[in-house]
Amino acid sequence: MAQARRGRPSTGVREAVLRTTGEVLGEAGIALSTKEIARRAGVAESSIFYHFGDRLGLLEAVIGEHLPVFSDATVVLGSRDADGDLRADLVAVVSGLEGFYLRIMPVLGALQSDRQLRELLARRGGDVGPHLALGVVADLLRTERAAGRVGAALDPKAGALLLIGAGHQRAMHRYLLGAAAEDFLPPVETVVEALLPAFV
Amino acid sequence: MAQARRGRPSTGVREAVLRTTGEVLGEAGIALSTKEIARRAGVAESSIFYHFGDRLGLLEAVIGEHLPVFSDATVVLGSRDADGDLRADLVAVVSGLEGFYLRIMPVLGALQSDRQLRELLARRGGDVGPHLALGVVADLLRTERAAGRVGAALDPKAGALLLIGAGHQRAMHRYLLGAAAEDFLPPVETVVEALLPAFV
DNA sequence: GTCTATAAGTTGATAGAC
């Protein structure tokens, strides 16, 4: 970001393309075309190739833009204020995770349905990607454990997998079924109630 | 299935197309082409349109073929023999779920990344689909609870969400990262160990 | 029911003007 601007300043085409691609990703998935993105973004199709090289380069840029958020605690967990009640705090954590996974679902779906994107992820060597959310939540549990608010016997990574699994599961079914999902899903409060004995 | 066969018997083109489409789905995702499927299946491309009408019809047929398995306990849970030890039984359940979700990942990825397929799912009105796995596991927990092997206070749906969430989470990260995922994921045994207090 | 041949439209990508 400390890079000095040289040459002609951008007129926002790159940004418009990235934004539009993110939108189309949520609708058509990775079966998106550079032509349609250019049309919807109101730019020339050739500008996409100027900025991103080829179609995969565009996909890499869009996906890659979202990959770092998985290690950002504020984004993954949402805003929470610990008020001392473990139950309420866990409800806030799972709800935050659910909202996060609901928002990131198009990116997650693209990664799951395109081998080239998975290879891009593997090439990054693990320094970015969905798996880092586990570390974020595990760190939170370690802190809470040190403060004595969570049982000393709890394995932080295992606890993180359970909380994330619950939030992700609710988010995925809501994404797939829409409002009808609530008829099948147990409420966050019920899930936390069931999980509570494992955390005290 | 009780339908009598009329007219000329099939020569297996339909089945070959369905099988091949399932394979391609795991590689290219929903960005698959009828041409490539025909080539890999060794059939004429026009045969695809004869059997499935159009491209979406083919996708619907392939996805629809997999949707009912989510309500099949044997498939979802895998083969387990309850030997009386709750801990070992839960490990078997989560491991079974992990294997199931690992196999079904291409279908799940396609649903998450294509709006048309999600609409197909919604049109089915909930009688098939990924959400039914919740009922399968919840039923298992109800049985175990009635037998006194699981705590009476446990909500079956909440318990199911936690078990499925854990298995699905492990499956997804293994699918995205391959063997490297094991470095980040807590082992099934550790997860069950952490979850155990919620189930007794 | 499966094939070959073909059509019209879309695709990702490049060249060159400004």
Add this chain to the structure above:
DNA sequence: GTCTATCAACTTATAGAC
């Protein structure tokens, strides 16, 4: 840095022979 114009390859889909 962005555009218009263009291209060959590929896309989905149809017609008609066997």
